[in-house]
Every structure is written in structure tokens, then in C-alpha cells.
Amino acid sequence: MRKHINRDLIQPAPTRFAIAFLTLDSMFSLKLPLQQMFTSTEWEGSSFAKKEGREIKKIIFNETFWGSMSYALKTTKPLVSVLRMIDSEQMPEMGFIYGAMDKAKEDIAKKLGNEERAYKEIWQIIDQKWEFQLHRYLHAAAYYLNPRFQYSDDFSTHPEIKIGLMVCMEKLISKEKEKERFKANLQLDLFKHKEGLFSYGIAKNLIHNRSLAHWWTAFGDETPELTSFAVKILSLT
Numbered sequence: 001m002r003k004h005i006n007r008d009l010i011q012p013a014p015t016r017f018a019i020a021f022l023t024l025d026s027m028f029s030l031k032l033p034l035q036q037m038f039t040s041t042e043w044e045g046s047s048f049a050k051k052e053g054r055e056i057k058k059i060i061f062n063e064t065f066w067g068s069m070s071y072a073l074k075t076t077k078p079l080v081s082v083l084r085m086i087d088s089e090q091m092p093e094m095g096f097i098y099g100a101m102d103k104a105k106e107d108i109a110k111k112l113g114n115e116e117r118a119y120k121e122i123w124q125i126i127d128q129k130w131e132f133q134l135h136r137y138l139h140a141a142a143y144y145l146n147p148r149f150q151y152s153d154d155f156s157t158h159p160e161i162k163i164g165l166m167v168c169m170e171k172l173i174s175k176e177k178e179k180e181r182f183k184a185n186l187q188l189d190l191f192k193h194k195e196g197l198f199s200y201g202i203a204k205n206l207i208h209n210r211s212l213a214h215w216w217t218a219f220g221d222e223t224p225e226l227t228s229f230a231v232k233i234l235s236l237t
Helices: 016-029 031-037 053-060 063-087 097-111 116-131 136-145 159-172 175-192 201-205 212-219 224-234
Strands: none
Touching: 016 031, 016 063, 063 097, 063 116, 097 116, 097 136, 136 159, 136 224, 159 175, 159 224, 175 224, 201 212, 212 224
């Protein structure tokens, strides 16, 4: 095997999930060398070819096997990117996880030709897992308050995002501070429509150069109640 593929099939990684993905990816890229190995004179003359190796050879030449592996990789790679982002110490995941997961789903659909019957089951699995996440509303609220997403052309307008925002406002701004909640809600228009300090070019230019909490602190002077709420949400991990 080493003569034909010149590297290890098993790829080391910090987590079992990553090992499984990287190993599948490694095997898929080595389809031709692996098939060549099973037709080589070295293989045919070995004891393995006459015993358990016969069943393995059938698998290696079974196109259904490779098709399944291709499907697994197409539907898994976008999710691996999300997990890498979450594990990163340089990016606050609360402000990015909803957008990243939404993009991952769209990438999966695209890789499967945007045919609903092909990606529907995978989306259902993702949504089912997502529903059980304790901070689902927090992720949605953080997505809305993240200017990198809010000001992008492909910002999602799914109702659950606004629902998450409203739920978090009610939970994180107490009933005793109802006036503060009311003001924060009104101030959403300034942020959404890039008015006031949010309208300046420097606010737009620094979206990718400052942490989200620092960005709000720098340009949220005219929306103190909303800024306080946004910083609280975006500082969570």
C-alpha cells in the first residue's frame, strides 16, 4: 500500500470527528492508486488476496461505495468549517455561529446540485440538532446584531432571527427596565438602516478590524440601550 499511495490513509486530528472526515477525504483522493494496488502483482501474489482481502477488493471497485463517500464528504465539509471556527480562540463564536451554520447548509445544498431531495434529509438532521442547542435564541440575536452579517447583501430575513432577538431582549433586559427595552427596540432602526454614527464610512471600514463588542462601543453612542444589550450578547461565548 505504501508503494502505491506513498502516505498513511489515517490522518491525525484533535477530534474523532475530524479524524473521520480527514481519513475519508484522504481515501477518496486516493481512489485510483488504491484500485491500482488491488490489481498489482504484489497484491495478487499475497496471502491477503486469497482470504479476507477478496471482500475488501470488492468494496474498492464498487462505485456505490465511492458514491457514498463523495456524498458524505460533500455534506460534511461545510460543517467541519463551522467546527473549526468554533474551536478558534480568535473569533467570538456567539456572533458568527448562526451565520456560519446558515452558510454551511447553503453550501451543502449547492454541492448537491440544489436538488431538495438530495439535501433535505441532511438539512433535517442539522435542524434537529440545532433545535436542541441551549443558546439557539442567543445565536440568532447575535447574528442580527453582527454588522458583518446585517450589512451584507445575503443577510437572512428568516423570522426566527427576529424572534430570537425579541426573546433575548425580554430575557436579558428585565421587566423593571421596560423603558430601556423599549428604547433599545426603537434604536434598532438606526443600526439596521446605518443612520447616525453607523452611517459613517469608518464604521463600515472597521467592521472587520475590530471585535464586535468594541465596534458597538465605538459607534453606539447614540443608541446606548441597544449598545449595552448588543455588547452583552456578543461578549458571550
